[in-house]
Amino acid sequence: MVNRLIEPTSGRILIDGRDISKDDPIALRRRIGYVIQQTGLFPHQRIGENVAVVTRLLGWSRKRQRERTDELLTLVGLDPARYRDRYPSQLSGGERQRVGVARALAADPPVMLMDEPFGAVDPIVRERLQNEFLRLQEQLAKTILFVTHDIDEAIKMGDLVAVMQQGGELAQFGPPDEILARPATDFVARFVGADRGLKRLSLSRVGDLELQTAVTAHPGDDAEEARRRTLADPFRYLLLTDDDHRPIGWVDQDDIPRSGVLTEALAIPMSPLVSRRTTLKDALSMMLAADVVAGIVVDRTGRVLGLVTVESIAAAMRPPDRGVGAATDGSGPDAARRLAAELAARDDQELGRTEATRA
Amino acid sequence: MPEREPLIRWDWLADHTDDSAERLVEHIWLTVIAVAVGFVISFVLALVAIRRGRTYGPITAATGILYTIPSLALFAILVPITGLSVLTAEIALVGYTLLILIRNIVAGIQGVPRDVIEAAEGMGFGTATRLIRVELPLAVPVIVAGLRIATVTTVGLVTVAALIGQGGLGKLIDDGLSRRFSTLYITGAVLSVALAILADGAFVLLQRVLTPWARARAAR
Structure with missing residues (x-):
């Protein structure tokens, strides 16, 4: 027509x-x-x-x-x-x-x-x-x-x-x-x-979410200090990174020694690495496949930018009319809604x- | 016992090549005119039939009836009106080409894939441009198929035109039969058949030249 x-x-x-x-x-x-x-x-x-x-x-x-x-x-x-x-x-x-x-x-x-x-x-x-x-x-x-x-x-x-x-x-x-x-x-x-719900996941990318900050430390750092920081964070793992801030592996808060220094040997296998361009669908799929609740977001050179968790993805997918409360608790604006606004603009x-x- | 007349007297044939050649040329002309005029008329009628779908039935019915009239009867009807003339011969010959040609032109154009027509329309082709640049080139194989049948049929029919004094290879056959001279009628018949085969071959070549894209497909 x-x-x-x-x-x-x-x-x-x-x-x-x-x-x-x-x-x-x-x-x-x-x-x-x-x-x-x-x-x-x-x-x-x-x-x-x-x-x-x-x-x-x-x-x-x-x-x-x-x-x-x-x-x-x-x-x-x-x-x-x-x-x-x-x-x-x-x-x-x-x-x-x-x-x-x-x-x-x-x-x-x-x-x-x-x-x-x-x-x-x-x-x-x-x-x-x-x-x-x-x-x-x-x-x-x-x-x-x-x-x-x-x-x-x-x-x-x-x-x-x-x-x-x-x-x-x-x-x-x-x-x-x-x-x-x-x-x-x-x-x-x-x-x-x-x-x-799953289809929506492929519309948003990791970069659309507010990334969670990970507690990080380098090998050789003081263990007790790192342990205290990890205990203060809701996420129970410490992310061990190298001098260039590239991820090495996780250390459970219970496994952090109370004295001495951190070593690479403490680290357990890593979560999947995702980039800001990864779709939420792919990120979630990688986390499910690796049986973990968080993915490490890295930049082009492999440096840690933050974490994306199953929970943060779920929060972003919550229908806007029900998710208003969740969105105003300081965890950032609803990613999907922002995307829609951008598109309209x-x-x-x-x-x-x-x-x-x-x- | 007298020596029996041979089926073909080559010596006589050699002496009379000019005569045979003349008949052959007459034959070719009668055919070419009939097919050419028939094609032009058919083309116009086919376009009318395509544009106004309701006319297709009556057009094919009329040309179909024309097609069924025996040639001798048609000559008998026409001679009182147009005399023993080329016109009489051509009216009959053209009449016999119409049915085949109209059907093939219509089928050829209507056989152009629907998506090609839609694309042409959607890109802003006018009716005439579309016909010339898209529909006709794609209808060539079907139209040429019609021309082949019409031409071969006409070459055969032209021999009958000798009966109303229009010459052609039919004259050789006619004379040969009445004089009981086999060399003549065999020559006439053989040349007529050869002409039909050559004309058919010429159209096959023409089609190959006009549709290079069809061969590209075969070569894939």
């Missing part, structure tokens, strides 16, 4: 404040990138010609078309020299889908429509294309209307998700985290699934992607 392949029976569609029903449909479509599930590449044209289709319709010079084509093929990760002169039938499904994205980007349209763009490829390729596309979008910053039947894809790809239910009714519209945390209707709750700057989910 946005590119007027179907005309609305009522209501208006605005792009940049302009009512599209007043635009020439052909000109409108040339300004909107369009990606569909089966790619719709022209089998009789080479990859280069396929990518250049819209620029050719717009009457660009041959030289400019060619430069743009090579630029786009490179952008989607296909070597122009290798792919330019092939036919679509000589490409794999994933490669074809990339060409479809390159073609849609040809005239640098401000708005893109993607209709189940990754629906026809196998799950492994889909995952890779999704990740690549998210990275691409960070550079492109386009407004994208993305249609999918896969709620996980919607949550992963979207800054804003519109859940549509049978009969074309809008069931809920909001940031992914809000859809998962506070489904507006039973339909949405069923649609996002009973594991929506980004959308205001028109940098956001919009995503629609069809049920």
Whole structure:
């Protein structure tokens, strides 16, 4: 409907404040990138010609078309020299889908429509294309209307998700985290699934949480002093680190000698190491696998930044309406809520992607 | 006992190559005109049928009836109107190409994958641009298949045009039969068959040239 392949029976569609029903449909479509599930590449044209289709319709010079084509093929990760002169039938499904994205980007349209763009490829390729596309979008910053039947894809790809239910009714519209945390209707709750709590975990990263400080000491430090500090902390373990503040291992408060100095021999195997970029889902999964309650957050050089605990993850996931009390006790603002606010702000700057989910 | 006349008198044939060649050229022209005019008419009718779906039934029904009329009967109907002319011959010959060509052009264009059409529309192709740049190139294999059948059929039918004095290889066959001179009718028949095979081969080549993408698929 946005590119007027179907005309609305009522209501208006605005792009940049302009009512599209007043635009020439052909000109409108040339300004909107369009990606569909089966790619719709022209089998009789080479990859280069396929990518250049819209620029050719717009009457660009041959030289400019060619430069743009090579630029786009490179952008989607296909070597122009290798792919330019092939036919679509000589490409794999994933490669074809990339060409479809390159073609849609040809005239640098401000708005893109993607209709189940990754629906026809196998799950492994889909995952890779999704990740690549998210990275691409960070550079492109386009407004994208993305249609999918896969709620996980919607949550992963979207800054804003519109859940549509049978009969074309809008069931809920909001940031992914809000859809998962506070489904507006039973339909949405069923649609996002009973594991929506787990799904939310992959939306936030360790860096979104307020990290807990660990009690640390170096080998050679006075044991009694370290023991006293550990006893004063609610967490019963002391983290032994080297001179560069890299973790060596844990020492249980009961195992800290009452005199002498700390030695590396006291340390027991470490918790998993995570970075600020690790998703809460991965962090939790690592902790469960290692049978521990805390993960050590390290920076790029491996130095300890703090701890993430099962409890802090659970606190962050608490529904905002019930979690207010927990959030005001000084442990920092609710990470999920902050994320949602950030996303909304980004959308205001028109940098956001919009995503629609069809049920 | 008199020596029996041989099936083919090569010496006679050698003396009369000019005559045979002339008939062959006539035959080729009658065929080319019939197929070319038939294709143009079919193309227009096919586009009408595609744009206005309701007309497809009546168009195929009418050309279908035309197709079933025996050629001799059609000549008999036309001669009082258009005389013993090229026009009479061509009207009949063109008429027989329509059904096959229209069906194949329509099938070819409608056989273009739905997603390709949707993508073309979504990217801002107008109807004409889409037809020329997308639909026709993709319909080439089916359209050429129709042209092959229509051409081979026409080459055979042109021999009948000799009956209304339009020459062609049919004249050789006709003369040969009436004079009981086997060399003539065998020559006419063999040339006609050879022409049909060559024309068919030419279309196969044409298709290969027009659809390099189809071979790319096979080579994968």
